[in-house]
Each structure stands twice: as C-alpha cells, then as structure tokens.
Amino acid sequence: MRHGLGYDRHLPGCSALVVILHKCARRSAKPCPESVLTVPCDMLVFGGTGDLALHKLLPALYHLHRDGRLAAQTRILALARQPLSRADYQSLAERRCRAQVARADFDTATWQSFAERLDYFAMDVSQSADFGRLAKRLDSHERVQVYYLATAPDLFEDIAAHLATAGLAGPLSRIVLEKPIGHSLDSAKAINAAIGAVFDESRVFRIDHYLGKETVQNLMALRFANALFEPIWRAGHIDHVQISVCETLGVENRGAYYDRSGAMRDMLQNHLLQLLCLVAMEAPVRFDAEAVRDEKLKVLQALKPIHGLDVQDTTVRGQYVAGKIGGQEVPAYYFEKNVDNDSDTETFVALHAEIDNWRWAGVPFYLRTGKRLAKKSSEIVIQFKPVPHRLFNGGEANCLLIRLQPEERISLQLMAKAPGKGMRLEPVELDLNLAQAFQQKRRWDAYERLLLDVIEGDSTLFMRRDEVEAAWSWIDPILRGWHEYYQSPRPYPAGSSGPEQAHGLLERHGRAWHE
Ligand code: NAD
Numbered sequence: 001m002r003h004g005l006g007y008d009r010h011l012p013g014c015s016a017l018v019v020i021l022h023k024c025a026r027r028s029a030k031p032c033p034e035s036v037l038t039v040p041c042d043m044l045v046f047g048g049t050g051d052l053a054l055h056k057l058l059p060a061l062y063h064l065h066r067d068g069r070l071a072a073q074t075r076i077l078a079l080a081r082q083p084l085s086r087a088d089y090q091s092l093a094e095r096r097c098r099a100q101v102a103r104a105d106f107d108t109a110t111w112q113s114f115a116e117r118l119d120y121f122a123m124d125v126s127q128s129a130d131f132g133r134l135a136k137r138l139d140s141h142e143r144v145q146v147y148y149l150a151t152a153p154d155l156f157e158d159i160a161a162h163l164a165t166a167g168l169a170g171p172l173s174r175i176v177l178e179k180p181i182g183h184s185l186d187s188a189k190a191i192n193a194a195i196g197a198v199f200d201e202s203r204v205f206r207i208d209h210y211l212g213k214e215t216v217q218n219l220m221a222l223r224f225a226n227a228l229f230e231p232i233w234r235a236g237h238i239d240h241v242q243i244s245v246c247e248t249l250g251v252e253n254r255g256a257y258y259d260r261s262g263a264m265r266d267m268l269q270n271h272l273l274q275l276l277c278l279v280a281m282e283a284p285v286r287f288d289a290e291a292v293r294d295e296k297l298k299v300l301q302a303l304k305p306i307h308g309l310d311v312q313d314t315t316v317r318g319q320y321v322a323g324k325i326g327g328q329e330v331p332a333y334y335f336e337k338n339v340d341n342d343s344d345t346e347t348f349v350a351l352h353a354e355i356d357n358w359r360w361a362g363v364p365f366y367l368r369t370g371k372r373l374a375k376k377s378s379e380i381v382i383q384f385k386p387v388p389h390r391l392f393n394g395g396e397a398n399c400l401l402i403r404l405q406p407e408e409r410i411s412l413q414l415m416a417k418a419p420g421k422g423m424r425l426e427p428v429e430l431d432l433n434l435a436q437a438f439q440q441k442r443r444w445d446a447y448e449r450l451l452l453d454v455i456e457g458d459s460t461l462f463m464r465r466d467e468v469e470a471a472w473s474w475i476d477p478i479l480r481g482w483h484e485y486y487q488s489p490r491p492y493p494a495g496s497s498g499p500e501q502a503h504g505l506l507e508r509h510g511r512a513w514h515e
Contacts, residue, residue: 038455040073040143046125046159047150048078048089051253052178054096056209057150058118060447062097065114066105069452073143079121079134089120105442125151125159131166138168145173146454152257153180157194164198176205176454179270181463183261184479185472192465205454206463210271212446212453215408216278217461218434219380222410224283229400232384234359242381242514243275245369245405248325249376250494251347255338262345264317267369269475273300274463275380276365280355289460293467300470304354311481316490316501318348320372323494330372330494346489347371350502351478366506368513372494378404381514394425401429401514408443410434 043061045053058078064070078089094115098106121137123130138145147163149156156177163169175195182188195204210216223229232238245267251258258266277296284291306314321332334343348370355365382400397413412430417423435443453461481487490499497503497515506512 037071038069038074038452040071041075041455042138042143042145043074043076043148043451043455044146045076045078045148045150046155047080048120049080049082049084049092050150052150053078054093055100056445056447057148057451058093059097059100060445060451062101062111062114063105063442063445063448064451065117066110070117074117074455076118077121077138078118079123079125081122081124083122084120086118086120090115090118093118102442125155125162128162128165131162131168135166135168143172144455144457145170146176147173148176148454150178153177153182153191156191160195160198169198171203173199174203174205174454174457175199176207178207180261180265181206181270181468182472183265185469185476188468188472192469196465201465202457202459204465205450205459206465206468207450208270208274208463209446209450210274210404211278211461212448212450213404213408214434214444214449215402215404215410216275218410218432219278219402224287230283235361235363237385238363239383239385240364240366240509240511241276241279241383242366242379243272243279243368244381244513245271245378246373246497247369247371247376248373250320250330250333250372251336251339253337255336258347259339259343259345263347263349263369263371264475264479268349268351268367269471270463272367272369273471273474276353276367277467279380279382280360280365282359287460289458289462289464292460293464297464297467297470298357299355300467300474302355302357302360303474304356305474305477306351306353306481307477308481309485311478311485311487314353314505315349315351315478315482315487316499316505317346317482317487318350318370318492318499318502319343319345319489320347320370320494321491323372323496325372325374325495332494333372344488348373348489348492348498348502350498350505352505364509364511366511366513368498368502370492370498374495374497376406379514380404383511383514392423392425395427397427399514408434 045057047053061070061076078093084092094111097111121134123134145168147159149159151159160169160175163173177191177195182191223233274296277299280299281295282298284295319333323330333339333345333347334341339345348368350366350368353365353367354360355363380402382402384398384400386396386398392415394415397415399413401411401413403409403411410432413427414430415425416428418426434440450461453459490501492499497513503513
C-alpha cells in the first residue's frame, strides 16, 4: 500500500482515493490511515540558501520529519556558493522554518532532531572540481540520492553533466527540476536533452507544485471515482471552463528573473496548462505515471494553435501600473527592483483556449493569471449549461467550483428554493468539506507530498519530457504572435481585476469571469 496519494496498485480497478474514501465513509468517526516511513535517502538541495529551499523545501522536510515519515538514516544536504558552516546554515534554516511553520507545529526538540539530519556544503555548481569534492563527501552511493535543483534553470545542464562526471548519477539517483523548464521550446528541448543524457526519464522529476495540492488530486478522484460527473463532463453539458490564478503579490525579489519571463512563461505555460489537462483529460487506463501522463499529453496536443493575428482576438496581455492593494500604495511594475523602466513584460495574461477533440470541441477554456490583482485566488470553474426550459425566476448557478487558494475547497453551486412563500430561487453551495470528512489536523503542503513521491520514485504527479515540450509548442507561437504584431501589454491599476480587455474576452461571448 502506498500512502502518499492514497491509492493501492494491488486493488483491481480502484484508485487509492476510492479505497480511502470508502474506508473513511465506513469509519467516518476515525481519522484516515496515514503514511509509513519512506526509504532512507540523501536529499541534496542545490540552491540551498535560496528562497525556494528556505521558504518551501525545508519547512516541508521539517513537517515530514515531525510526522515520522523520514527514515532515521535520511540526510539532507543543502548546497550553495556561500561559505557557511554547518551551524550557520542550521541557524539560517531554523529562522526561516520558524517563520514558515505554524507555531503549534514548531518546537525546539523536534527542530533539534531535524537539524541532526541537516548539513551544508559550499560549492559552485559551475565548477566540475567541486563535484569531485562532493562525491568524496557522500560516503555511500548504495542508497537513493535525490538531487533537487532549486536553482535557476540555466544551471541545470552543468549540474547534470558534472554529477555524471563525478560518478554521482548512478541508478539509485534521481533529479528534481523546478519550473520553468526553459523559456521556449528550443531551450526546454536543450535542457531535457542534457538531463536525459545523464538520467533516464524515470529518474527525472519535473515538479509543478500545483499537482501536489490535495484539491487538484481530488479533481481526479471526483472525475474518475464517481460515475455522477462523467456523462455530463463534455461539450453538450459544459458551457465553458475558467481557470484563474490571481495573485496580490508583485515580483518581490524576483524582478530580474520575472522581467525576462512574464506571466505566460512563469505561470500559464506550466501551472495553468497542467490544471487544464486535469480538467480535460480522458480517464487513464490505470492510475500510474505513464497512463496519467499519456492522457495529459493528448490534451496538450489537441489544443487549437493560436497563431499570428489570432493573438489579437484570443489573448490579452497586461502590465500593472501604480494602485492600491489592501489600502497600501504599490508602484507600477516598471518601477519594481531589477525591472527595466521601459519593460514590456506582461504581468497578466488572459486567453481563450480550445481543445480540438471529440469531448471538448467548441467549449471555451478561459485562462487568466496575473500579479497585483485585487484578490489572491486560484480556482477552476466548470460552468454547466443552463436548463433547457426555465420554470422559475432567478439566476443560475449550475457550476462546480474547485478552489486551490486561498483555501482548498470544492463546491457545487446549485439553485435552491429560498424558504417562504413562492418559488424564489437562490444559489446555494454544496460544499465538499474534505478536511472535516477526513478529520485532518493539518493540511499538507504540496511540496510535502511531492517530496515523498520523489523519495518513493513515483512520478505520476510530475511532468514528463514530452508534456513540457508539447506545452511549449503551443505557447511559442503565441509569444511570437505578440512580438510580430506588437501586442504590448495593456495597463491595469494594481488592486484591480486586470485590464478591461480581459473582461471583453468573455463579454463578447455573453459570459463573465467568476469573481
Ligand atoms: P534564489 O535566487 O533565491 O536562489 C538561488 C540559489 O541558487 C541560491 O542558493 C544561490 O546561492 C544558488 N546558486 C546560484 N548560482 C550558484 C552556483 N553557481 N553554484 C551554487 N549555487 C548557486 O532563487 P529561488 O527563488 O530559490 O528559485 C530557484 C528556482 O526555483 C528558480 O528557477 C525559480 O524560478 C524556481 N521556483 C522558485 C519558487 C519560489 O517559491 N521561490 C517557486 C517555484 C519555482
């Protein structure tokens, strides 16, 4: 039994979630079974002093340690250029974890036992000789070695090549790559080829932390473990789908990176397209890495190309100008640190995608993501078609809402009769309160689940090479279209819901963004 995602490969025809939901339903007063120890491993975090490592990975590893999921022999080695001692690094990590982990979950005794696993190694990943030193430092190659590349992608190729030269890429080793995998199809292919020359695909874990979110996996459970939705999950019953990832934050300390990337490359190419795949994919023949990713790939391949002038009708770019968020004045994007004063990088993108296949022909998928918007919220809205003949007055709900942020929740929005005389209808929410159903004390962070999967060698929730390349194949022509037709970003005030044109994208079809 594999407890990470909660499925059992040995139970015929069942996804784990089915098994666990079933068990929980029978023993609903008891909490769900939780995980056992993972195999002992060395977790090497390249970029160990960076934001991702300190803000996300170490807190996730701390939680796994606290919950008793890491084998006693598992060690964590952070690697970066700064000349820090082990004690320096441990106190840096403690400071950051204390700030990140909920107060009730952090205690000094647990931290001290966690810190015993934690070490630091100063090295420059562009220097082959440093990998020789690293090889000497790692005394055993007889166990799983996880190389987590929490560094800029332009270092990936060097790191993989140097690991191979130093004899550190044996069959028990795995490599984890953070998004973005390149900035175009060609650069993604180059990275994939360089990594593929050293690690076979089964040992490459391209992480998209959205896929580690419970609610995202529950979308698969909802679709493929319940017969209810399948007959209506298609054109004919679904009017349209919206996928929105809205942030209130700006570029923070990542101005230099973001200004070269923009919302399309940073968010849409990966997170939003992955969510789209999970909504639109066919049921895989099995719940395993190859079958699930085969189906996601087919969705990406069926995306209708957006070429040349099409970008003007189907996409909107935006860039925030000065405004107010939560009462605070915020500057325009082009005044952010490390951003060009005349930057035309988009901090917002909205587009109308279509999937040219039997299930989805003609159903619009509206995608949008942006920074410095009025509210932080990530959600998928499946809007069903209205009833064919209206008997009652009142609006229509008819939608399934899958919310990933700020809280994780799934709700079916239905019309119901308001109490009292007369048939006055109002929308009500049928809420799937999963945390309560499973008596969950604490929500898992996506990185916890995904780190466990890497240690266990399960790549179901990671992107395969061909998926990443298919996503870039669809994105590249849009980026080219923007360039060729000078589609400069439309300004929107920070704290608004994005440029007006993004509303126009739906309004012209008689629809509106779910707010
Ligand atoms: P960062 O700039 O904060 O950290 C980079 C790390 O790499 C630092 O530890 C730095 O010392 C190390 N480094 C750089 N050059 C090195 C070299 N030559 N040798 C050894 N170490 C070197 O960046 P970050 O925000 O942690 O992001 C890292 C990667 O993860 C980026 O590609 C980013 O896009 C991606 N990412 C970050 C987040 C996040 O929450 N920060 C989320 C998703 C993806």
